[in-house]
Amino acid sequence: MEAGPPGSSRPTELGPCLSGQRGADQAASASLQSAARAQLGRHPLAVAAVLPAGGCGERMGVPTPKQFCPILERPLISYTLQALERVFWIKDIVVVVTGENMEVMKSIIQKYQHKRISLVEAGVTRHRSIFNGLKALAEDQLNCKLSKPEIVIIHDAVRPFVEEDILLKVVTAAKEHGCSDYDLEFGTECLQLALKYCCTKAKLVEGSPDLWKVTYKRDLYAAESIVKERISQEVCVITDTKEDNKHVSHLLEEVLKSELNHVKVTSEALCHAGRDLQQIILDQCYNFVCVNVMTSDLQETQKLLSILEESHLSILYPVVVVSxxxxxxxxxxxxxxxxxxxxxxxxxxxxKKRNIWLCGLLISYPQDEQKLQESLRQGAIIIASLIKERNSGLVGQLLIA
Amino acid sequence: MEAGPPGSSRPTELGPCLSGQRGADQAASASLQSAARAQLGRHPLAVAAVLPAGGCGERMGVPTPKQFCPILERPLISYTLQALERVFWIKDIVVVVTGENMEVMKSIIQKYQHKRISLVEAGVTRHRSIFNGLKALAEDQLNCKLSKPEIVIIHDAVRPFVEEDILLKVVTAAKEHGCSDYDLEFGTECLQLALKYCCTKAKLVEGSPDLWKVTYKRDLYAAESIVKERISQEVCVITDTKEDNKHVSHLLEEVLKSELNHVKVTSEALCHAGRDLQQIILDQCYNFVCVNVMTSDLQETQKLLSILEESHLSILYPVVVVSxxxxxxxxxxxxxxxxxxxxxxxxxxxxKKRNIWLCGLLISYPQDEQKLQESLRQGAIIIASLIKERNSGLVGQLLIA
Structure with a gap:
């Protein structure tokens, strides 16, 4: 990650982040960052980001350039854009792509509803591409849409898991250390260039293990697993208000809690005009279990599906619904x-067309309490597996616990 | 990876492998290696391996030491042992573990039937542990089971995907460059130590991207995906010899071939006294589709299951069977x-107790040819997903295409 004012079009190299922080260090750093963030709020700096995304991904061993490889059916670069968009103080994001990928990039921005994005055509080298992105910001050539920034973060399109605290560190460091000349034409490793030409002004900012670069095919696998884990952190159990049903739902919740370790299990009734459910959706819960007792009726599930469809929750991630x-x-x-x-x-x-993945699950409801516990456990294992593995091939299946 | 004769108990550092080879380079190198391997065959060197496995995996963020973390329900270190066992010219493998993990390690060796393994207790540092392993080989203290080797490969227990060609390079380099003193007590990075104390005799051997070290949780995810990919490279379609059934099986095979890109799809009949099937099992095919036409009878599937149970194919990997x-x-x-x-x-x-994961799949068989193609495609998508994702939560389910 690099940062520098675009006026000079020459960013300071701030290096790939190397290792994480722990324990007391982390707490101290968090408090420093929140102070820095507050300061950034008081004296707002104009910050923009440039994402060079012109690579062809030859080390990946797959024909698609790595920034366009799908993670849960969505291109990698969309995750990186999402990470930057979340940071309110980044005003503009300039993506630099090759001419041949311009249309693909436009359709990605439209489909996943990315905001504050401008597109610029890549140069023949990575550094030329960065230069083009900076020039666009400096010259305001994109029809006055862009505001001239004081600091520009240059971020790899293939580092999707960047967090706000790291970006803040980079901006703070850039403000303190300024920027300097560097070799646009022949450069390869930005940090080396920065150290060679401007060693007093380059600063290596420590990052987190999550900031790693997707380089090999195994990194795509890892990225997909990380995304799956992140969106499996909460499950909402939907039930109606009948006492009997609430009892079974409650039992299922308890078993789910022990089966889905560390996962937040909430419960909600559809009949409350869906008010609290709306909050759960706003809080980005991507997993729903709709409980029906002694009925194979699908009305409640259909109601839930309508609410989810209207919410647009599934634009970025597939939402799993288990009836x-x-x-x-x-x-x-x-x-x-x-x-x-x-x-x-x-x-x-x-x-499925709207990225909602629905499955059915029959759970045996015997009179015997011990047998009920066993079938609840079986049911919870299947639900956990549907949520964690998020296997699109199983959409529409009716499973039995 | 490091190598050196155990007499001196001081291996030469050969460094972690840094990057892969491609194209012409790879071909040239392969031919060199095959020559080297032939040479190793003619003048057999006594080669042993030491695996330091005493780490506690604190960077992983999980309570289990990383070498014992499960990949498809089997501990990581068992994959590394499997990789070394495959190399016929490595005569002995010494695993160095802490006292408290000795019993766990013994049960892993027994459960996964590893051969040529001896266990040695770890020292207080990684280098002390390596020293203990080398000493065991040099002193032949383990009840004369070990033969004194000329060269010892020291290999991280958490690099599970090591290939024979890399090991051969290491051995060849060790033979040429000899070995030298190094700091057992205070050392951290072996290559640095080797360069500091013996720069003329250390040699960095280039590795492949697959030789990376499992360090973070994301590496475990990547390792599991790599293993899943490797064991999904072949599917065997089992069918009986009735003409009608052969026709449908053939159609399913064709659709599977297009759905499971790059996957070898073979077909076999059970009634041939299972001779060819035995060969397919010996060739380590881990995926079977048993085709039944117009019957919900499970006899054929049961026959296949018996053959698979007897074969012990599922000791190392879960075998997927789709009826x-x-x-x-x-x-x-x-x-x-x-x-x-x-x-x-x-x-x-x-x-499931014997690591065979069985699922049922109903495929609609309409008269209409176009509809049949569509249901075959649906069926193939589900089969592909069961094989590729290898989701244990779905064992015993009856799916519908």
Whole structure:
């Protein structure tokens, strides 16, 4: 990551971040950062970001340039844009892409509704590309949309997990250390160049292990697993207000809590005009379990699906919905109830288009308390696996616990 | 990775491998290696390996030491042992573990049937541990089981994807460059030590990107994805010899080939006394699709399961078996056939104990050719997803395409 004022079009190299902080260090640093952030608020600096994204990803061993490789069906660069967009004090984000990828990039910005983005064409080297991005900011050539920034963060398009605190460190360091000349034409490693030409003004900012660069195919795998883990941190159990149903829902919640270690399990009723559910959606919960007791009716699930569709929650991440049906398999063999539940396949096909991944789950509801605990545990294992693995091939399936 | 004769108990540092080789380079290197390997065959060197595995994995952010973290339910170190065992010219493998992990390590060796392994207790530092391993080889103190080696490869327990060609390079380099003193007590980075104390005799051997070290949690994710990819390279479609069934199986094979890009799809009949199937098992195919046409009978699947259980194929990796049933949903609604297929849950529970992961899959078999193609494609997507994602939570489920 590099930063520098664009007037000179020559950023100071701030280096890839090397290692994380822990314990007391982290606390001290967090308090420093919050002070710095407050200061940034009082004397607002005009900050912009330039993302060079013209690479061809040859080390990856895949034909798609790595910034466009899909992570849970969404291109990697969209995650990086999302990370920068979240930071309110970054006013403009300039993405530098090759001419041939310009249209792909436009469609990504439109599909995932990215804001504050401008596109600039890449140069023949990475440094020329950065230069083009800086020039666009300095010259305000993009139809006056861009405001001239005092500091520009230059961030790899293939480091998707950048956090605000690191960006703040970079900006603070850039403010203190200024910037300097560097070799646009022949440069390879920015830090080396910065040290060679301007060693007094370059500063290495320490980063976190999460800031690593997606380079090899294994990094794509790792990135996908990290994203899956992040969006599996909360599950909302939806239930109606009947006492019986609340009891079973509560039992399922308890088992889910122990099965999904460290995962927040909340519960909500649909009938409260969905007010609290709206808050849960706003808080970005991407996993919903709709509990139905002794019925294979899908009305409640359909209501939930409508609310989710309207919310646009699923623009960035696939939302998993599990329609759970507690049935007494002794009274009614599951196969007899399945006819009705088969409708779930059609619903699933429909909502999949909007990135909502629906599955059905029958859980045995025996009278015996011990057997009930066992079937709840089986159900929780399946729900945990649907949420954590987020396997699109299983959309529309009806599973049995 | 480091190597050196154990007599002196002081290995030469050969450094972590830095980057891969490509194209012509790779071809030239492969031919050199095959020559070197031939030479190693003619003048057999006594080679042993020492695996320091005493670390506590604090950077990983998980309570289990990283060498014991599970990858597809098997500890990481077992993958590393497997990689070294495959190399026939490594005669002995000494694993150095802390006293408290000695029993865990013994049970891993027993469960995964590792051969040529001896255990030695770790010292207070990594270098002391390596020293203990070398001493054991030099002094032959382990009840004369070990043969005194001329060259010892020292390999991190948390680099599971080491290949024979790299090991060969290390041994060849060690033979040419000899070895030298190094600081056992205070050393941290082996290469730095080697360069400091013996710069003329240290040699950095270039490795491949696959030789990276599992350090962070994201590396565990990546390792699991790499393992999943490796064992998904071949699918065997099992069918009986009736003409009708062969036709449908063939169609499914074709669709699987296009859905599972780059995956080898073979087909086999069970009735040939399983001779060719035995060869496929010996060649380490970990994925089987048992095709049944117009029947919900599970006999063929049971036969296949028995063969697989006897083969011990599933000791190292979970074997996925999909029992596919083609049924005309118009003639017989799937729910009516399900009663019989529900047995699959019991079979699945049974064979899961032996690491065989069984699922059922109903594929619609309509008369209409175009509709058949569509349901085959749906079926192939589900099979591909079961094989690639290898999701243990779905064992025993009956899916519908």
């Amino acid at each position: 759970v049906h507690f049935l007494d398999f002794k009274l009614v063999p599951p196969s007899q109830k399945m006819e009705n539940l088969m409708q779930i396949r059609e619903f699933a096909k429909e909502v | 596919v049933h083609f049924l005309d949903f118009k003639l017989v609604p799937p729910s009516q056939k399900m009663e019989n297929l529900m047995q699959i849950r019991e079979f699945a529970k049974e064979v």
